[in-house]
Amino acid sequence: xxxxxxxxxxxxxxxxxxxxxxxxxxxxxxxxxxxxxxxxxxxxxxxxxxxxxxxxxxxxxxxxxxxxxxxxxxxxxxxxxxxxxxxxxxxxxxxxxxxxxxxxxxxxxxxxxxxxxxxxxxxxxxxxxxxxxxxxxxxxxxxxxxxxxxxxxxxxxxxxxxxxxxxxxxxxxxxxxxxxxxxxxxxxxxxxxxxxxxxxxxxxxxxxxxxxxxxxxxxxxxxxxxxxxxxxxxxxxxxxxxxxxxxxxxxxxxxxxxxxxxxxxxxxxxxxxxxxxxxxxxxxxxxxxxxxxxxxxxxxxxxxxxxxxxxxxxx
Numbered sequence: 366x367x368x369x370x371x372x373x374x375x376x377x378x379x380x381x382x383x384x385x386x387x388x389x390x391x392x393x394x395x396x397x398x399x400x401x402x403x404x405x406x407x408x409x410x411x412x413x414x415x416x417x418x419x420x421x422x423x424x425x426x427x428x429x430x431x432x433x434x435x436x437x438x439x440x441x442x443x444x445x446x447x448x449x450x451x452x453x454x455x456x457x458x459x460x461x462x463x464x465x466x467x468x469x470x471x472x473x474x475x476x477x478x479x480x481x482x483x484x485x486x487x488x489x490x491x492x493x494x495x496x497x498x499x500x501x502x503x504x505x506x507x508x509x510x511x512x513x514x515x516x517x518x519x520x521x522x523x524x525x526x527x528x529x530x531x532x533x534x535x536x537x538x539x540x541x542x543x544x545x546x547x548x549x550x551x552x553x554x555x556x557x558x559x560x561x562x563x564x565x566x567x568x569x570x571x572x573x574x575x576x577x578x579x580x581x582x583x584x585x586x587x588x589x590x591x592x593x594x595x596x597x598x599x600x601x602x603x604x605x606x607x608x609x610x611x612x613x614x615x616x617x618x619x620x621x622x623x624x625x626x627x628x629x630x631x632x633x634x635x636x637x638x639x640x641x642x643x644x645x646x647x648x649x650x651x652x653x654x655x656x657x658x659x660x661x662x663x664x665x666x667x668x669x670x671x672x673x674x675x676x677x678x679x680x
Contacts, residue, residue, distance in 0.1 A: 464481075
């Protein structure tokens, strides 16, 4: 890859994503003990926790949970039996990454696409360090790549390779045919491949969220825990300093006038409307929101959001 673009935060190479594993130990994406991860200030304070596997039935004893009575064995033997369960050894974690054209933008530190790639790398390394399996859905304008949940370094490397390739600048082609929003394409694909009982982290700027997004989120959240990781640039959060700015979408150029209070107020109104729309959507399904800003320490942001892992010797 172009080393200059890697250094500038325009693309993310696999090697740089691998190196982030050294700092992933600080992020508490450890889903053991009933999913103790806490999202500070989020709508959802705790996850459902990993599932339980049926182990065997034994005769009912005082104090057993009556909800776990095995009625089939009880009817067959004439004696009350209860089901015993063992905690699943692993819980799948899916990282869903939306590389829409709007993600290839940045004024500080890196493009949003690279910030999303780095955040996903931190999350992936944290998951396997905790003994869980990690998989992913990576969507670009040209393809959809899904990686089945696996544990260990080899599976993470496959996922990070796809993420790295997705940060390459997409080719913008004009077409008169209506195209499905990449966010919705990612969510639709996730509905098909995510295992029930999974933790799903969605990395996107969510600019393309609409009624179709709501339907896919409704299906995903029915059997999984979701976290929305919104990737933004500081310029998308508040108006720039007063002045005139030349802006482009990669094909067309225009001059943005931010000198007057009226234009700046209109800019802030659009920002507030976008935030309100997304917060309303996520609140409907009790999905917590984590914001990742270009230029910030992404590892520190995730550690703060999910809670840092306790140091050895502490409980």
